[in-house]
Amino acid sequence: MSQAPESRLEDTLDEIVGQLRALIDVSGVAFEVVDIERGEIRPAASWFVTAAAARAFTPVLSRPYDPEHPGVTEAAIERGSALLIPSIAEWPGAAALKRRLEAGGAGDAWEWYVNSSFISCPVRTAAGRTLGVLVISAHPPRAPLREEHLRAVEVFARLAALALEREERSREEQRLNRAWQAVAASLDPDAVYRAIVEQAAELTGASKVLLRRFDPTTDELRSVANRGFSERVAATRVRPGEGMLGRVAQTGEPYVSREEDRDRFLQRTIEAEGIRSFVHVPVALGVRLFGVVTVAHEAPDRFGEDQLRRLSALSLGAAGAIANALDFQRERRVARALTRGFVPEPPAALTGFEVGIVYEPAGRDLGGGDLFGVWRLRRGALAVLLGDVSGKGLEVAAMSAMVRFFVEARTLDTDSPAEVISQANRLMRGRLPASGFATVFLAVLDGGRMRYCNAGHPAPRLLRAGGGEDELAGGGVPLGVEPDSRFTERELPFDPGDTLFAATDGLLEARRDRRFFSDAALPGLLGEHGRELGAQALAELAQAEAERWGSGRHDDVAVLVVRRAVGADLRREPAHAGPARELFEEYMRFVRERLGNGFAPSEAIFATEGAFEEPGAAFLVLYEDDRAVGCGGVRLLSPEIAEVKRMFVTAGARRRGHGRRLLGELEAIAAAAGARRVRLLTTGALAEALQLYRAADYREVEVFTRDGRRDAWLEKPL
Numbered sequence: 001m002s003q004a005p006e007s008r009l010e011d012t013l014d015e016i017v018g019q020l021r022a023l024i025d026v027s028g029v030a031f032e033v034v035d036i037e038r039g040e041i042r043p044a045a046s047w048f049v050t051a052a053a054a055r056a057f058t059p060v061l062s063r064p065y066d067p068e069h070p071g072v073t074e075a076a077i078e079r080g081s082a083l084l085i086p087s088i089a090e091w092p093g094a095a096a097l098k099r100r101l102e103a104g105g106a107g108d109a110w111e112w113y114v115n116s117s118f119i120s121c122p123v124r125t126a127a128g129r130t131l132g133v134l135v136i137s138a139h140p141p142r143a144p145l146r147e148e149h150l151r152a153v154e155v156f157a158r159l160a161a162l163a164l165e166r167e168e169r170s171r172e173e174q175r176l177n178r179a180w181q182a183v184a185a186s187l188d189p190d191a192v193y194r195a196i197v198e199q200a201a202e203l204t205g206a207s208k209v210l211l212r213r214f215d216p217t218t219d220e221l222r223s224v225a226n227r228g229f230s231e232r233v234a235a236t237r238v239r240p241g242e243g244m245l246g247r248v249a250q251t252g253e254p255y256v257s258r259e260e261d262r263d264r265f266l267q268r269t270i271e272a273e274g275i276r277s278f279v280h281v282p283v284a285l286g287v288r289l290f291g292v293v294t295v296a297h298e299a300p301d302r303f304g305e306d307q308l309r310r311l312s313a314l315s316l317g318a319a320g321a322i323a324n325a326l327d328f329q330r331e332r333r334v335a336r337a338l339t340r341g342f343v344p345e346p347p348a349a350l351t352g353f354e355v356g357i358v359y360e361p362a363g364r365d366l367g368g369g370d371l372f373g374v375w376r377l378r379r380g381a382l383a384v385l386l387g388d389v390s391g392k393g394l395e396v397a398a399m400s401a402m403v404r405f406f407v408e409a410r411t412l413d414t415d416s417p418a419e420v421i422s423q424a425n426r427l428m429r430g431r432l433p434a435s436g437f438a439t440v441f442l443a444v445l446d447g448g449r450m451r452y453c454n455a456g457h458p459a460p461r462l463l464r465a466g467g468g469e470d471e472l473a474g475g476g477v478p479l480g481v482e483p484d485s486r487f488t489e490r491e492l493p494f495d496p497g498d499t500l501f502a503a504t505d506g507l508l509e510a511r512r513d514r515r516f517f518s519d520a521a522l523p524g525l526l527g528e529h530g531r532e533l534g535a536q537a538l539a540e541l542a543q544a545e546a547e548r549w550g551s552g553r554h555d556d557v558a559v560l561v562v563r564r565a566v567g568a569d570l571r572r573e574p575a576h577a578g579p580a581r582e583l584f585e586e587y588m589r590f591v592r593e594r595l596g597n598g599f600a601p602s603e604a605i606f607a608t609e610g611a612f613e614e615p616g617a618a619f620l621v622l623y624e625d626d627r628a629v630g631c632g633g634v635r636l637l638s639p640e641i642a643e644v645k646r647m648f649v650t651a652g653a654r655r656r657g658h659g660r661r662l663l664g665e666l667e668a669i670a671a672a673a674g675a676r677r678v679r680l681l682t683t684g685a686l687a688e689a690l691q692l693y694r695a696a697d698y699r700e701v702e703v704f705t706r707d708g709r710r711d712a713w714l715e716k717p718l
Helices: 005-023 051-061 072-079 094-103 107-114 147-183 189-204 231-235 243-251 259-264 267-273 305-341 394-410 417-428 522-529 535-549 578-595 609-613 658-672 687-695
Strands: 028-035 040-048 083-085 117-124 130-138 208-215 220-227 277-285 288-297 353-360 370-376 382-389 438-446 449-455 461-463 469-471 490-493 499-503 557-564 569-572 618-624 627-636 641-649 677-683 699-706 709-717
Touching: 005 028, 005 040, 005 147, 028 051, 028 072, 040 051, 051 094, 051 107, 072 083, 072 117, 072 130, 083 147, 094 107, 117 147, 130 147, 147 189, 147 305, 189 208, 189 220, 189 288, 189 305, 220 231, 220 243, 220 288, 231 267, 243 259, 243 277, 243 288, 277 305, 288 305, 353 370, 353 535, 370 394, 370 557, 382 394, 382 499, 382 557, 394 417, 394 438, 417 438, 417 449, 499 535, 522 535, 535 557, 535 687, 569 658, 578 618, 578 627, 578 641, 609 627, 618 658, 627 658, 641 658, 658 677, 658 687, 677 687
Parallel strands: 641 677
Antiparallel strands: 028 040, 028 130, 083 117, 117 130, 208 220, 208 288, 277 288, 353 557, 370 382, 382 438, 438 449, 449 490, 461 469, 461 499, 499 557, 569 618, 618 627, 627 641, 677 709, 699 709
16 A cells, blocks of 8 residues: 555655764754745644753744745745754843743743754755754764754755655646546536536645636637626626637646736726736637636736646546536436437326426436336326336437327327237337337327227326325336337226325335345335325425435436326305305314414405405315315405415315316416415424425425414415
């Protein structure tokens, strides 16, 4: 196992210290790292002959770098060469050193210093950059240090410089590798942009960073990620050739600010931001320009060759990360268009049915094979399709779309699921990828009957409204396996309140401890919620629970739920009419059961009956077999905002989709009146209502406490 750079450096410096001790009779040896830019000195390796020597050295090993009050470290660096001090007492800087020790509470160490001799030698790179100082000391009874010792220390200082340079290069490589990994960690362009800005700040110490992307359609650079710059500056667009930034974009050459170029800077930006130094670096791959990253600071001369080198190295990784993200997004858009973009969502109001659909692609996969759809046939029957083409990627996504479109097209000529699937099988044979196949479940819901054909798809479940369920297995092989496969069509009753639940293997085969979600958890979930939740809410709950069960999503998931609505009739009636008033009185009894008998209705909560007779307003009563079982009203609060009031379904008529139907019709009335948003007031004690509203995409916009209860305004765009 290889050592970490810090460990290798420590071993190297310890070896240098050991060799110095063997060569020269010393009382102490210390190697100090000096960061002149940050103004600090810290020890990297040291050795002392006695505890007294350690106590004398320790106060000066880790401290601020202070050339105004120099010790032996500052003296050697400012001198620029090795310094021999035969006797501290005779050294010109002795008085200042004594004051420093006394000020730092180490005055007792002066007695040790005053009788010692020192050699302090700068450790520099071949380019002349100071990395640290090598210091040795001799204290009686050891002889004072001499010129020949000075030459030896200089040799060891050069060895230390080589070790430090190797360690520094290793650290630099590690920093850049971490930066590259950070910007390449996501395939979402916005996340990549943010990571580039964060890493640029980390690598250069900049207080402000701005990444501008080049838009070839407008020939402009525009901000996509910002740290520290004002919104006004971030909103500024720059053309290639405009200012130093535009020049960098035009030439592809990075730029570090210089005072002699000040008249060419964008003065409005420099002055507004208080910038005294900055760097522009192009983000490009070859001739393909992605943008320019700018780092800036309020201090002058803040950036030099080191910062430019790091930022330029980062920009190469950044360009690759941006290119990958953009290419991925393009392919993802194509895949989404193939897998779901051309698949129509179920109609907002399918008379007689409630439909829920969830489709979630897995991770970063470009395209999956899941296919689904719900559409009306010519005679009014409802077609329901769910399937899965084996494999991943754009080719599979294309085949999935082909199966989906062909099945729907064939249902224009025949409403026999088995005949449609047989024709699809003949078409797909030879067109699927090698060893590829497609499972398909197709059902036609016509009146109170369901005809279905299952070609190798995991068996959907038909949950009976009165209890019990049927598994809709078919026995047929998947499409593309055998050219002359025979497919069986079956027929079952599909009564009011019955629910069809179908899913792809991404949900069914989610695993935990070698157990499938479909075997261990789905039956209980459907038993508890399958007949109570709305169709969309049930689909979303199943998807969320499967993801938790499998600790994340590892395959595409498609869930399709269709419930036959219980026969009901919606009528516009005055809120003061008999059925509406009776429902409101029952509603009040229900609310007082939940909130206490002290609850008093108010206009702000329920509105007056006359409010539903104003322009744009309406009140609806829902009848089931000529019995009023639900109601709800809507009124305009402003030309763009509508409010839903008095939404209520009697206890015996719940879990049949009535609430969702009422709410959908009220939203349609509000939209027809010109409203762009609809809102409603509810309380946490009405859990069933909250569940309905959230499933219908209402979101909290204001929460407050009233009489000890949690009330909330919910809102939804129309």
